[in-house]
Amino acid sequence: MKTIVTFGEIMGRMASPANMRLRQTREFEVTYAGAEASVAASICNFGGKARYVTALPKHALAEATMDSVRAVGIDTDYVLRTDKGRLGLYFLETGANQRPSNVIYDREDSAVAITEAEKYDWDGIFKDAQWLHLSGITPALSMSAADATLLAAKKAKAAGARVSIDLNFRGKLWKWDTSKSARELAQLTMRKILPFVDVVIANEEDCHDVLGIQAGDTDVHSGSLDTSRYPDVARQVVEQFPNVSKVAITLRESLSASHNNWGAMLYDAKSDTPNFAPLDSEGNYQSYEIKNIVDRVGGGDSFAGGLIFALTTNELSASHIAIKYAVAASCLKHSIKGDFNFSTRAEVEALMGGIASGRVVR
Helix, strand or coil: CCEEEEECCCEEEEECCCCCCCCCCCCCEEEEECHHHHHHHHHHHCCCCEEEECEEECCHHHHHHHHHHHCCCCECCCCEEECCCECCEEEEECCECCECCEEEEECCCEHHHHCCHHHCCHHHHCCCEEEEEEECCHHHCCHHHHHHHHHHHHHHHHCCCEEEEECCCCCCCCCCCCCCCHHHHHHHHHHHHHHHCCEEEECHHHHHHHHCCCCCCCCCCCCCCCHHHHHHHHHHHHHHCCCCCEEEEEEEEEEECCEEEEEEEEEECCCCEEEEECECCCCCECCEEECCCCCCCCHHHHHHHHHHHHHCCHHHCCHHHHHHHHHHHHHHHCCCCCCCCCCCHHHHHHHHCCCCCCCCCC
């Protein structure tokens, strides 16, 4: 089993308890997470082998961060420990019903943001790797982090590994070149990375913000999506970047902060085939209805982790099966507190098979 590598920032997550607003709370629930670490956690929890690469300062909080990653079996041998930089933080206010969730970032001058691309041991990192996963969050942090993301993609391709990236546009983070708007900076930076990518993961907003591609007149805030438009979005991605072999687009219908419909499409460029999941008994797209969301943060990362695990597992690798696995994995994540998806492969495959009642397993 070859290793799947992920590279990015891990932070302290400071969450207000019991749906309280940040201004109400005087205590926080503390965990440690980041998009790429969450992907690695999913892969390990499904039985795969993952290596996480980041930069962290040399202090006790960073040790606690490392402990949380190692606890799920992630390889941390190539985590760079630095004398400068800090542990980034984010503060989470979990929404409910019609009140949306809110995130406040405190990540400036974090170790990842200030570490130069050449400081990482890329040759060692990719010596036994089959895949590298990146996100659009890390290059949003700083020019140094953007350079490191680009170099990671180049080194992975040179080592013969496949590369995936979740576009993950975060308008609050793209601030390191004030001569450009967040969208302009994201587009300029990500277009340098995408020529080295095999699999693109995104939602419609990401495609619009990062690539200027939109699914017709679809309004993601209306609570209803026209899924017939999404194959064309994927085709436009491939037209712009012919090196991309697959495009995964998540389909979230937000009826409220607590009630979402969830599904996705995986477009196979070679066969020009869109594969949707989940499907009803007649083979038509029918989203999962998630009425009581416990924690949706990390939902997209659990989708990416499920997709990568499936595509690198022989019996799950066919596109129509891989997308079913990824969507089911992410659906289950919405029932789990924290960023990491602690669902098992058996639980995901049970949901894929239609066992969705939530009855007690005795």
